[in-house]
Amino acid sequence: MDVVDNLLKNSDDFSMPVQELLAEFCWGAAWGRPELDRRSRSSLNLEMIAALNGSEELANYMRIAIEIGLTKEEIRECFLQVAVYVGMPAALSIFKVALQVFDEASN
Template identity: 35%
Template sequence: MTTQDPVADDPAYATALDTAERLLGFRLERFLGAGPGEPDNAEDFKRIATIHAFGDVWPRTDHLDTRTRALVSVTIAATLGVLEPLRGQLRIALHSGATREEIVEVFLQVAAYAGVARAFDGYQIAAQVFAEAAES
């Protein structure tokens, strides 16, 4: 279902992209188009995933506020060892009011329950994001 302008054609997608920008501090569009060698439906996957995460899940603040949801997401990404998504989750956590100290505590928890090696891998990404935030 690839269209000429998926954002203009899908208000839910546009809203999700706006939410992502608010949480991350930058627009996602540059990451969402089909790249060289990707099939036509790659854009559909990226659009659907974006709508689900940033349109359906992140706005749910009745029971978990955005800051808490961000810390949970950092924990999950670090535990799974998905380092590029972790980078985004760390940015969201910082933009949502989580402190660097709270994020370090998350890595202590990851070390205790998912392993020290996994926590150190993730913390290297956190240190990069902390430095990036200090520069801006």
């Protein structure tokens, strides 16, 4: 996956161990399981990261979701689900990040 390759390529001596752990555990062991497809896993990740209000990571995972093939409308629906269960202040932040990522992607 391009995103994982870029994370590893852009890591320095300090951050490489955590990036390798992320690649092995998250992208390998978890994402490699056959019971859920990548689109489902991506949707879940967007919702969980949005619920945790991790805006920088949310932007990264949005890029991954777009690369995997989630549509703008599907991503919006994930975030509307978060708005209902987490709250409107989080939703406003989430949608702000989403607009920035979509703007980036269209340029």
